[in-house]
Amino acid sequence: MTAPEGRATAGLTRTIPALPVRDVPVASAFYCERLGFEAVHEEAGFAILVRDDAVLHLWGATDEDWRDRADLAGRPVRSGAESFLAGTASCRIEAADVDPLWEELDRAGVLHPTARGGVSATEYGTREVHAVDRDGNLLTFFQPIDGPPPG
DSSP states (O other), X not given: OOOOTTOOOOOOOOOOOEEEESOHHHHHHHHHHHHOOEEEEEETTEEEEEETTEEEXXXXXXXXXXXXXXXXXXXXXXXXXXXXXXXXXXXXXXOSOHHHHHHHHHHHTOBOGGGTTOOEEOTTSEEEXXXXXXXXXXXXEEEESSSSXXX
């Protein structure tokens, strides 16, 4: 593979979503109990979760300083871990078969309201099911209908 002018050939491979949550231990337990992930690393404010070949990172959006700042113009919100960020992310995870996954997520009570009718087919060649974590982050599990996923 040849890189465009001025850009290194980096050989990028895997992407790992990092989702902001209000309370990492509570969110990690939710992902394990309701979404079938396993916590392979946990520390204050950060966790690594694995299910099959999928990896997710959870990080604590716990900075509450922004709530009490009188001078936002002089001291803007910018820690990157503000509590209002929890639940604002989404990610897409490829699955070999979304049908049994939909059933599992339905039993776990984590389906997004738009997914409660079943797996949906898209115009761009995937079958999908959407779930929501306890903070409101959206997880879309998709299965390519034919060939590799669009990208």
